[in-house]
Amino acid sequence: MHAGRISRRPAGSARGCRAAQFGLRLRAGEAPVMSSAPRLTGRVVLPGDPGYDDAREVQNARFSRSPRAIVFCQDAQDVVNAIKWATARGAEIRARSGRHSYEGFSVVDDGLVIDVSDLRSVRVDRERGIAVIGAGADLITxxxxxxxxxVTLPAGSCPTVGVAGLTLGGGFGLLSRALGLTCDNLLAVEMVTAGGEVVRADAEDNPELLWACQGGGGGNFGIVTxxxxxTHPISDVSIFRISWPWADLERVFEAWQAFAPHADERLTCIxxxxxxxxxxxxxxxxxxGRGEELRRLIQPLFSSTRGAExxxxxxxxMPYLNAVGRFGGLGGDPERWTVHPRQEQASYKNTSAYAYERFGAEAIATLAAGLSSAPTPRCLVQLDSYGGAVGRVAPDATAFPHRRALWSLQYQAYWTAAAEEAECVAWVEGLRRAMLPYVRGAYINYVDAEVEGWLAAYYGPNAARLAAIxxxxxxxxxxxxxxxIPPA
Structure with a gap:
């Protein structure tokens, strides 16, 4: 990476970490382990270390769990040792990269967190049009x-999301209608298996495993290193923002749903x-494309909302990297970016669904009624337009099944006071349920513990194949x- 491009504040997770080997003392009721059993290697953080609380933290402040140990792996061998260490002791394992699991599933009480966030290298082969990226790299890196x-890779807009979780669950972003999901651009993975073996999965070697890594969800089949x-050439892009009074929501929605999923595939509308x-x-x-072309392409959106000024x-x-910063909340000047190694904690409840058909008046009215009763101003519903390159891929060509969706919905609520939590969580759950007659499925990267029939919701007809893998x-x-995913 170009030196000085991004100013990074020190990672709290590094404080108190010890680069050493640990056998760790036995817990009550734990069987003795042979002295030849693997030891933890890498940067290991234990309860009582100065950096332990930072190291166990996840982005959603709703969840606080206390692992027995957290190992920040420096290479694939550290991952091998960690898996073997945990299995020898019967300790639960959690794989972690960017800490953005909506339900905090990347940490566990009294288990081992295998964190790959130090594997941040990005090696680009411009002539071959490929990049080999460490599983711990965040998107802004x-x-x-x-x-x-x-060049670039179509991926998400949040700068501190890890490339691993994003890719393994699918990966949608502002280039996806043009260039596909992140997982559609995945050519190979290096993975450490449950048995502690380092394997490669690509189109020739272990192709079923590669297929599963293209939308089958993180933490299921092994730990990717x-x-x-x-990769794709990139230069300038054009961005837009249009706002209307909230009173025009229903008219704007009608215009957007008629336009966005069917627009020029180089254009993504949220x-x-x-x-x-x-x-x-x-x-x-x-x-x-250029601004003049964008102005022409979005004209139908203006025309369809006549009467709603x-x-x-x-x-x-602007240059593409500037647009990345703008959508990621960093500002438009990369030279001024200051990026924390992970996003500051927030308290929130998010969930998702997909629309496969245009909404009628009843569905739109249900959305509007839900938003009218939101408990705080920090509640919203975001719709990302699909179609284009996303929809050209068959639903069973990768593990990501939602290819025929017109758009995704994300129901979101954020709060700062603990007293608001119950009401915000209930609002998200209530709106999700109210919208069920009009939508189907859900996105594994927006995982929600309340979704019923979650295996079918997240993976659709691909669930059985994933269970076999x-x-x-x-x-x-x-x-x-x-x-x-449970085994078949």
């Missing part, structure tokens, strides 16, 4: 490194519907958590 050689991706108290709704998006509208053309690669469920 990836985007910046690729930008230095004029590196990804090989196809509709943000906040709580009524916020005062306005907005549409934002990005085009792989925008309160503001803007179009800008799980039975081959992890029949004893070494990698098991509340939403892990």
């Amino acid at each position: 990836v985007y910046d490194a690729l930008w230095q050689v004029g 590196s990804f090989t991706f196809k 509709l943000k519907l906040p709580a009524a108290a916020s005062g306005e709704v907005s549409c934002v998006g990005q085009l792989l 925008p309160s503001s509208a803007s179009i800008e053309t 799980k039975a081959r690669w992890d029949p004893r469920e070494v990698f098991r958590f509340a939403r892990s």
